[in-house]
Amino acid sequence: MEDVQNHAADVSLPIDRVGVRNLLVPLKLGDRKHGVQHTVARVELGVDLPAEYKGTHMSRFVESLENWNEELGYMSVKRLLEDLKARLQAQKAQAVFRFPYFLRRHAPVSGAGGVQGYECTVIGELASEKPAFSLEVDVPVMTVCPCSKAISDEGAHSQRAEVRIRLRLNGFCWLEEFIEMAEAAGSSPLHPVLKRPDEKAVTESAFAAPRFVEDVVRAVAEKLARHPRVAWYRVEVESFESIHAHNAFAWIEGGTEAASSA
């Protein structure tokens, strides 16, 4: 049967990345406390394609993922990327996993517990020997407006905001670490369950720590800039202003590595 993909390309240009996207699969991954958690991931897999081939063999990506079936981690993603390179006869391979990561959160007074999901992305790339890893975590927090508080006789507008951390790492890190960094930077972390004494405590502590998006983004950037395993970072905060239909945002990019494309 004819292998059209192996034909010569009409236009002789190398392709930076070609692959499949939006593969929805169950995923297991380790967490710091419970050893393993089950979640669901949207997966993207890609490789480079030399100028001389018309097409890649798309079914091999899905076969590679089916065959992999491992718990997400440094070594397991490395094995997946090596397998992709071999199956697709490629120089570079990339795998992207987007999934909700669950942590238990406890109310500050009652201790009432509940699970909270954080949207995370793990990106592994393999060009030569050693894979490179990037992480993304989206962490919702509460912000109380310092200006509204300072000028009003009573109250201050507050709202949900989202802290989005993008990282290139040069060593292993837990997702928890960056989620906690983001939650500490807002006026308050969010909670799945708050009984009345908790709601009182959260309201009062949030009003004692009013924060602009500028304050939140700087607090996170300062920690990322000093982090020994963060080679590059971009942190963005977007607040869904409760007094406007539009949002406020701020971002800072930095790191020891020269900034490059997302």
Place this chain on the structure above:
Amino acid sequence: MEDVQNHAADVSLPIDRVGVRNLLVPLKLGDRKHGVQHTVARVELGVDLPAEYKGTHMSRFVESLENWNEELGYMSVKRLLEDLKARLQAQKAQAVFRFPYFLRRHAPVSGAGGVQGYECTVIGELASEKPAFSLEVDVPVMTVCPCSKAISDEGAHSQRAEVRIRLRLNGFCWLEEFIEMAEAAGSSPLHPVLKRPDEKAVTESAFAAPRFVEDVVRAVAEKLARHPRVAWYRVEVESFESIHAHNAFAWIEGGTEAASSA
């Protein structure tokens, strides 16, 4: 050329609705103040199909819309629906327009003005002589939590919330009327521009009017229940809680007309 659509259906069942969806078009419509505004709509057009025909003629929907090219209104939508019925040889026709509707909003102290867009939907249906109209408007507001305010030494959490009004009408109404009804029911309407004296006024008046989603939904439902041109309503309020990653919601359905499918 063969007309496959006119073949006999394999399964002899009438189809409630068949048509096209997600047509993106420029749209003009009248507003109470400026006569005409330009916006952009996603349009859905559909008709019934008798049991004996295999298919409808999809291109005629788009031709009908192209040919229409009128300002959105009671009479113009009636003409579109009559044209659809005639072109498609149908007993019933429906047209759905979803679009942002723009109103100017002014800050309470400085008077600083700005435009705010509200997601609206106008649905027209024609079975016999007289078209029936439904409206949907989504109105963002601010809510301040009454519980958080009552129990905390300082502050109260507030957040953006959305009031969603769904209506079946038995007469002509302006969209503005329902947008204003929703804005009046929250702790505060939202504003495109707020200078510092405005922000102080909005914060203070919102904190003087704390509202649960239950309060907001009841305030709107009470007005809709008494409205002479509202035959059926469903109002839902969803608040993007600033202390939680999840949302609170409440809805009430009512009206003089028996409730039927959305």
Place this chain on the structure above:
Amino acid sequence: MEDVQNHAADVSLPIDRVGVRNLLVPLKLGDRKHGVQHTVARVELGVDLPAEYKGTHMSRFVESLENWNEELGYMSVKRLLEDLKARLQAQKAQAVFRFPYFLRRHAPVSGAGGVQGYECTVIGELASEKPAFSLEVDVPVMTVCPCSKAISDEGAHSQRAEVRIRLRLNGFCWLEEFIEMAEAAGSSPLHPVLKRPDEKAVTESAFAAPRFVEDVVRAVAEKLARHPRVAWYRVEVESFESIHAHNAFAWIEGGTEAASSA
């Protein structure tokens, strides 16, 4: 500490439903083949609220869900709904779970296997003794256009389409049954992995079975109308036409039970 929720309502109107939405949680559920699968669900929980109470107690919904922690099924959802009614002192409770449900699919010639996720919703309602259940499944299929095939010297446009089945049940049913019903109604089911002999077989069998959205919706409706445990159904098919930027759709509603609101 003051219980503001127990205050009298400003507007004395009963609320049809009040609760929380967009709770993201890990979920286990049984499947026909493997006993149990792990997935992730977005959950909505709600109850009715009498006219005399200002508010419901939102934290109790999350506590009820936290406490539940069971595999999704008829008896477990009944227990959750009974617990919600008791905790919230309500007459009616409803729980909605939206989640991807995974099935293994095998290529028609090579037998190459892969997992495919289907967006499903399980809705349980408890008013008196016996819970009522609704199901929703969204099933992507391929459609080949019968008109394009009949009139063209070569080829026919094909595209991805989505079959959306909404059901009210009067007895227990597996999700698999309705997914298979939808997949059988299109020109071809979709496959996670297709090697070249598989792609040839799928292309040829799809072109031997061209289907309009009208054909697909009728084929599913005919089976649902005769199903002994389906009290009400609505089936919609939407095809993402490869020759247009807009979509074609068709829906049929029916059942032994009188149609009511979604």
Place this chain on the structure above:
Amino acid sequence: MEDVQNHAADVSLPIDRVGVRNLLVPLKLGDRKHGVQHTVARVELGVDLPAEYKGTHMSRFVESLENWNEELGYMSVKRLLEDLKARLQAQKAQAVFRFPYFLRRHAPVSGAGGVQGYECTVIGELASEKPAFSLEVDVPVMTVCPCSKAISDEGAHSQRAEVRIRLRLNGFCWLEEFIEMAEAAGSSPLHPVLKRPDEKAVTESAFAAPRFVEDVVRAVAEKLARHPRVAWYRVEVESFESIHAHNAFAWIEGGTEAASSA
């Protein structure tokens, strides 16, 4: 009244960008044929913030946009950016406009006309004297699979695909030019209206030009690489495979200017 924004920052770090996002406004812009068209845009406005200031003045962004009220173009965006820099006392300003851009499309045989909307983004940045412009256009096309066609006795799967062009320009260009470039690269452009003789012609011409995502991305990249006013480009093609629930994608990045962050 206290100006909290002018306080010293808690963390003395410069912020790359701070501003507002998701402002929904009516927008006018010139097109090659009709002079002016009305559409609706989501707008983001941002500036840099030095290390010493706690916050920016968010209301000034909206005032600047309100005051602007011009037809979108090179000179008008330059004026908006200059105004933002002045009002916010900033070194850099950026404005992002995302909007559907409408073009009339005619069927190949009947000439039947209809409007088609393309999602476009115009980004202007002003650091020193001369503004820099970036463009994004998303163009849906049809692709017929060359492999499926070569190996099957009859037919070939086809599907809707999207061509996403991202550009940094060093001179003025019409959006039309890049939309037409993308439409020419697929197996067929899409059409709002196709009568039967048109559908026959489109099907046959598409089947005479089968294209992988790799073919489409190379055809566009080749033209962009030679374009005198394109300093940098990234073109991505994603096809919503009609035989799979997942998508295929390919991208190429290039240009005379060194690649930098999106």
